[in-house]
Structure formats: C-alpha cells, structure tokens
Amino acid sequence: MRDVLIVGAGPTGLALGVDLARRGVDALVVERAAELFPGSRGKGIQPRTQEVFDDLGVLDALRAAGGPYPVRMVWKDGERVGEQPMFDPVPADEGAPYTEPLLVPQWRTQEILHARLVELGGRVAFGREVTALEQDPEGVEVRFADGTAVRARYVVAADGGRSVVRRAVGVGMTGESVDPSPFVVADVRVRGLDREHWHAFPGADGTGLMLCPLAGTEEFQLAGKLPEGTEPEPTLDGVRRLVAAYTHLDADDVTELRWASDFRPRAALADRFRVGRVLLAGDAAHVHSPAGGQGLNTSVQDAYNLGWKLGAVLRDGASGALLDTYEEERRPNAAAVLGLSTGVHRGQVRRGAATVQLALGYPESSLSEERRAAPAGVRAGGRAPDGVVAGVRLFDAFRGPHWTLLGATTTAPGVRSLPAAPASYGPGLFLIRPDGYVGWAGDTETGLDAYLTRVGLR
Template structure:
C-alpha cells in the first residue's frame, strides 16, 4: 500500500493541466494508442511540459483522456503554436469521432510515492458564486486529513479558470482500493468540510492509465496545500460508490426462469397489456392511470400485506395534490392529512428563517402532511374501484422481452412458479428493484452513501412552536463540518411530530464496513425515547420534552439515479430509478410524477396510437427532472436548507410547481412577430384559470374542467380582431384533428368578450369574460388567434401565435400515430 508522505505542504504557483477527451472510431483503439505514444515523445521535449498521461475510460473503451501538466499557461499557449501540437493533431485526426479540451489551474495536491499507478478518479463539482475561496480552504483541510490513506497515490484540485467548475483528480493504485475507502465509513471525518459542494453538483468517471511517457523538463508537480489547522471531525459525509455506467444496450434482456416449485405446479401465463411490478405510490399511480384509459393492467407486489408503518415519506407536494384532483382522490387525501403551511429553520441555535407558504396565489393546494401508508391506502382503494386488485405475495423472478412483448417469471405464495405475458413492463419495485437489476442498469457516478446512521421517531413534543410548520435545526462547525441535524414534521394530532436526526454516537461508532444495498437499510434495533430526547436536548428548544413514542427506526441510506429509464419494452420509475435522502418526501412525489408522465404515453402505445418516438420522451423528460431533484434533496440534507434569496421561488421548486420539460424533444412553439407576452412556455405546467363562461352553464367554468381527464386539449383563441372566416377555419381544423387522433384531442375555442363568433357546430366555445385566460396565457393586446396544446399530464406541449396549421399538425404527429 502507498503511504502518503508527511512533509510540509506547498502550492505550485501557476501550474496548469490540460485535459483532452477523445472519442475514438470503432476498431481504431490500438492505432490511437500507438499514434499518441509517438506524438507524446515529441511533446515531452516541449519547454514547460511537466508530464503526460493517456487514460482510458473504464466503462467505454473508445473514450480516452489525454492529461498533460504544464509549468504555466504561457507554456500551454506556446505548445498550441508548436509543431508538436500539429503532429498530435495530424496523427489523431482520422482516428477520432469527436474531442473536447479544457485547461485547469492546478491548486492543491496530495502526493505519495513513485509506485506504478493504475486508475484515475475524476470527480467534477460546481460551487456557488462567491464560494470559490471557501471551497478551496475547505479542500485544503481535506488534503491534510487524506494523508496516510491506503492506496491513494496522489490527489489534486483543479479549477477551470473563469468558471465555477472544479475537478478533484485522484490517482489510486487500484479501483478496489478506492472502492474500499468509499465503503469504509471510518473515512467519514475526512471529507466533511467539502461535502455540501459535492452534494449539489457531482459527476465521476474512472479511467485506466494506459501509458505514461518519461517526464521531461521541469520535475513533476508536487503540489500540496499549505498547512491549515484541521477542523473538527464530521460524522456527516456523503461518499459515492463507484459503479460503472455501460454503453446503452437496446437489446432485449434475458434472465433465467425460476426453479419450479417442489410439487411441479406451474401456473399458466396470464395475459395483460401492461404488467406493473410494485404497489407503492409509483406503481399504484401507473396502474390507475392505465386503467382510467381502458388498458388491461396487472399489478404484483412481493409484500404479502400493504404498508401500515410510518417509516417512509410524509409530505404530499402541491403539484401532487393537483394531480390527485385530476385522478379523483384529492378530497379523501385532505380529509386524512394535515396541512403543512410553513417552515422555521435554526442554524447553530439561532433562528435564520421563518416562512409562511399559505398565502401563495400560485398554489392550487397547500403542502399536505400524509404518511405514505395512507397514500398507498387511498391509491389502492381508487385502483380497486377501477376493477384492479393488487396481487400480493407475488414476486418477479426474471423476464425476457422480444419484439412483441415481455414474458415475466413469477413466484406465488408457497413457492408456486408462474409466468405472465404483457406488451410492456413497468418496474416500480423500489430501492432493491428486481426490474432494475434485470435490465443491468447502473447508477450514474455510482451510489452515494451517507455513512452515518439516521433515526426516525413518531412522538409528541410539548414545545411552543408555530403550528403546521416544518422545523429544522442544524449545527455546522466553523470549518464546514456538519455535526448535528434535527428535522421535525407535523403529523395529524396535537403536538405530534415525525422526528428525523442522526443516531446516537454510541451507535455511530458501531457502523460496520460491509456493503450497504441501495435505499434504506435497517440493521439496528430501533432507538428509544431517551435517544430522541437526547437530540432534542442537544439541538432543540431548552426544556422541551418528548413523550408517547409510537414508532422508531434506525437506518442508513444510499442515493443516486440510474443511467437509463427504459430498455426496449421495460421501464423503471420511482425508487427503482432514483433514490433520495429522507428530505421533504422528494422520492415519493417524484415517483408519482414519473408514473403520471409515463402512463398516458404507454396507453397510447398499447393502443397503437403513439408516434414511434413517444415512449422515448419518458426518459428524456423524467430523468433530468429526477437528477435535479436528487441533487437538491442531497443539498438540503447538509445545509441550512433556505439557501436561495427568493424563498417563494425555492418553495415552488420544492413543491415541483415549476418543474418543467422545456428541454424535451416533445415540446415546442412557433410564433410570428407578436408572439406571446408571457404565459406557460412549452414544457411548463399549464395553470388553471377561473371565470370562464359557457352557454347553458349558470356558473363559472374552470380551465381545468376542460383539461382534466385522459385526453389532450387543444385551446384555440379568438379576440375582437379575429375575422369570422378565420374562426370557421379553426373549426374545420379542430374537427380534422379530432378525427385524425381518434378523439384523443379535445378542442375548445376561448373567445374574449368582444370577439364576434359565428354559430359553430364542431368547436365548443367558452368566453374569457374578464380576460383571466388572456392574462395567464400571455395573450395581451389584440393580435389575433393563438393555440395551446395541453398534454394529458397538464404540461404545455405546444403553442403557436398566430395559429399555424402546419406546425400544429407537425407537433401532433410527434405524439400520435399517423
């Protein structure tokens, strides 16, 4: 093992590193390496070159990284004009598909001996504006703590000048050495000062070092940090586990069928159009939405009984409440839950934030407190009302997929084997997903782990705190180490709270170094009331007493997001696709939205009414949303949480009201000179509007009365300048689109009070008497017609002003089969 040298730290002034990433043409890998070796010999003689390395991506043998250290930027610039650079470019030009280069300032480094190295770990992270100096100081503390780490040869901090991007470039003897360090929680006190920056934006790649020519010119960089007093050790650390991310594999996945039961009984296949594996909130939502659309859906769950314990999510986000209104269960949810309408935050004993969410006009509903077992009860009952019962005690043992569908191997209670055939399979089977494992999906950058233990408890607390407020106390040491956390979420009842905090020190010291599986991992006896009381005494208000402990648990957790959400006819959603820290119910609500997004698309595909690319949009839309939410949930776990200047914007983001699919290939717009003055852009949630009037209805109509349901909605508009002839043309267009999509699109005309509308037969008319729709959807001024397409999931798919028929039809062709 390499032991780090204990010698005074220095900062190498002016040194820089260039990183050239190249994707090599298939079959040219060996020629590429030979060409680089020849060119590298010439580059080594260039003044100012310190060293070079050729690295190969351990997961992708066609991706290489050329790393070079230079004395300063002048040396890099001189090389860029040299014949050696031209030689390298010429030698590699015909062998590569693409390339990109970055130049970094070399800031700090920890260097070991001269042993042969095997792998490089490249960890990229971003820091917030104005936080660069704080991050570098914190990293200097970390480098001091890293000395003596077995297997670590050197580690360097690089900064891309003029950006907020940093790289931690570490060299280890073997990847296993790095893996051992990650899995051993005893390293928890080493990286505490920089954990909050690694949580918000994180990316990692593992490279094999293929060749390192003799170094020439100036001796190799030996940059180490200046001596910095060590900060107190931190028990709270997130460390990623390196899991390799393979190339996409579109081929069907095959698993061996289960062993037949001892009595030889094998159930015959039961056909369905979609098989949903897992009956948590994600799977139940998927099944409900498919059943609403008339799809033959089957739901299995290996748990013999539904959940009855409060060990999972509590909060129901505002956007989820809006979804539940469409589904028809929002009233039952409100009756069963309690409103969460504020948040109070304390940092190091001082109140830093108190915000009330109850007065936000943008919210259709407030934040609801509802235990996950109640959520599953409501969703399960609603699914049963649609004629679908969850098959419990049935476990997925394997599956194969072909061009026409998926065949699943099942095990029933008592060990009886069986099969099920479906057109599609949805894996909503949680953190230990059998579907994810069967597809061979891996977590991007690996699974990150909180090595410390957490504990949860359901208690009564006698403090005088704002009712309905989420309460949070954190302690952050001067050096940046996170050493205390207490989060209390109101439950239904008087002064009843769910408490989440770190487990007692006596248990933290007993953490083993074995492999921890994804998600929540319970391996200790639950804590007692005295353990929870000790944390309240340490962090909470003086004199507070906890009582009536109903339930408690201790666990560890890993979190991350998979590389893909779909392989062929099989999909993953919810915790099978992304794992979250226990912060704010993000995991459950995100999983519900996964199912909400996927199900309407899957239903069209089952009926043969979907465009060829529609199902691809599920991953394109939900994976970026999932990654952003995982990153945010990790950041919340290790900060004072209220870290945005605009607390209103932060809350809307937390409640997923501003989550959008603006980058999706499935959304778009076409506008003329006037365009839209505001309103929801393509990919954003389509807001409700009050005060519409429809002939024959004696009360105001909501816009959601038109858009709610399983259909797509086409909203055509007319103002006082819209000629009658154009309104007649819009009626003909609406009729044609309705027919072309098999009734999947419901068109309406929203006309202002002054619009002159002729008698129409095939286009229902509503009046925007008070201009509320025009204001909400960016139709200020009298500039003629416009159109919005609102998808079944309530997001804007397309908009155009003026109405452009060709563009509108082109958009719909990307959704519906022609």
C-alpha cells in the first residue's frame, strides 16, 4: 500500500509530490493525460510562491526560465497610446527579498517541478484515469479506467475544477459567475509586435485582446474577452480572426497556435477540503478568475501546507487529527483569495501589495500558539520573514523539511536551532513551521515541549 496517491500532475500535485519525496514519503502522482499540460495558463508566480519554490529547490530553474512582468502597452487604431504598469510596485526589504511576480508559462513550471520530483526519486504515472474510489478506516482504493487499482493510506485530489475525486466523495462546490462574457486564451506565435511589452487592444464595448510575450519562448499568450453570446473558437482560424478584429495586425501574422482554450470566469469553493482519508487541493478545492494571478499560487500553497502535515502523520508519529488543520487553515484562506481574484477581475482591487500573497497567514489556526505577554513584531500564525542571525540567512536556515527554532535550543529531532531572532521579529522565541509560518511564540520555553509533542516532534 502506498502512503499517498496524488491525483493530478498540475502544479499542485507536482509541488506536493516534491515535498513528500524529500520527506521520504512513498507517494505516487497519477495523471489522466498522456503528458504534462502544454499551455501557459497560470503564468504568474507570486513572491510568496517564489519563497515556497526556493524551499523546494526549483526557484533558480524558474528564474532562468522566466522573467519579470512586462509593462502594458495600450493600442488604439494601430497607434500606441500609452504605457501602464501591470501592478503597483512593492518595495523589497530584508524580510521580503522577492516582491515582484515572476512570469513563467505554466507548462515550463510543471516541467521544472516534474524534473525535481524525478530527481528526488518520485514519479508520475501518465495515462491513469481515475474512475472510482472507496475508502475504509485504513486506506483508500482508487480504481482506474484500465481496470487497475492502487491502494493508499491517503489520497489527494489535485485533478482540477472538474475533479473526479471530489465528486466521488460527494463534495459540492459553492460559487458564482465572475463575468458572463466568454474568454479565449491561447499560446501563439505572432509577427509584428515587440517582446518588451504586454500589448493591450481594448475594444469599445468592454471586450478586448491582450498579447503577452512568454519569457524563454518565441510565443505570446493571447487572452481575449469576447462579447456576451459569442461562441468562442479556440482554433488557429478562430484566433486569427480575433487578432484581425481587435488589432492592427493581419490574420496571417499569427503564424502558429501551440495551445488554446475557452472559459467563462467563475469563483467557486469546495464545501469541504477533507473527507476521511481524501483531501482536496488546488482547483479541485477552489476555482478562480485568472485575474491577478492567484489560482496557481493558492494551489501551490495548499500543497505546501499539506505536505509537512502528511509527512508528520506518516513519518513522525503525529496524530491523524493534524490533517484536520489543513481544511481549518486553507479553506478560509482560499475563500479570501477567491474574493481577491474576483475583485481584481472587476477592477475593484489593484495588483500589487494585495496580490503578492506575502501577508497571508493563519493567525486563527489551532496550530498557532502565541504565548508572549506583550507580543510585538511577528505573531504566531504569521509568515516568518527573512533576515540574518549569527551570519546565517534565515531562508537558508529554513530551507528543507525541518522546523526551525529561533532563540533557544532543543533536542527534538527535525528541529534546527538558531541563537536568536532578528530584531524585526520582536522579543521572544519563535518556532517556525516547515511551511515558513510561525507555529509557536513565547517569552520563555514554557509550553514549547507540549507544542512539539502535538505536532509529532516529541
């Protein structure tokens, strides 16, 4: 029996696979398709996700493959009429070294995560379509279209907004339409546009077309909002007609179509994130408008939150009840980000400080223990900022599947100690979770051992 079966080899499933592989958890990723997703859809990697990818060992490869967001160039009647930044700048400091989104096509992000998974000894089984599952107190049996089955202690549904696993366990989704207009997104090669700008061609009726150069490729991502009632055509001829209708380019300036899809933006949240030994993550748990680049990033955060908890239960002896904190922490977080994505889509929220995800945390979580009499600076449940202690960069100290204790020493296995916390944290002792949030903070070590026991470290 496997420890974990992850259904879906998108960014969520692959990130979780990487995290579990480095923890020595026997996890298998299965994917219905014969290969990784070929499109650019989720192309924005927010600063908080860059911190996650730094920890997972893939940030350097992503930086080499991607680039910064280009400035938007607005066109009208074949003339350039002005430039607009895509987001408000967020100043970097010692605690937050990454403050600008990174633009990487989703297919390339998945290739890099897959390569890291294989490097760590994990793998993806392609062409494995889930048709049914059945769970009991000891595990879950998952059956596939080819007649085979796999049994695992836990199953994670990372199989997208139309999740077969979510439906199999009877979990509904509650949501709303964000925009009644149909949208087309495609990866294309186009002649006649520079690659230094994100080219915007607004229509007079609120519709329009945008062409964003994809770093590391010769392609642009095309995103088009069409009039209500229009039937999208995600084909080469259909895309050529859109380009000819909305821009000064000719139809034959679109020389190649790599991938295309159509959709109507909606926001939806799963009613539950856990049913027994089945857990939902990524688009299987929440579906976003693509505006603001929140969907992929929120999904990776799901995986990062769940990975250490599965590891603690399966390898460190923590109680299975620890997994209840996954829904406790991630569902409210996803609900908040859904509202944010919808606000960006409707022009109510600006891209910038609100969308970089550095302020997200779990202050209300049952895993967040703030025991200081007069807490200042960083609080339990908050993101643990970067900094330097005794010549050691904190993000270097945090990197890996362990916990980190700042301000004291401990003999607990799986915990690295540093003699102090940076001044920006405020006075006290701080226990940093493997996913980079403060789990416990105190004036003294009183209560620390009890917390370590609760999370399987004693």
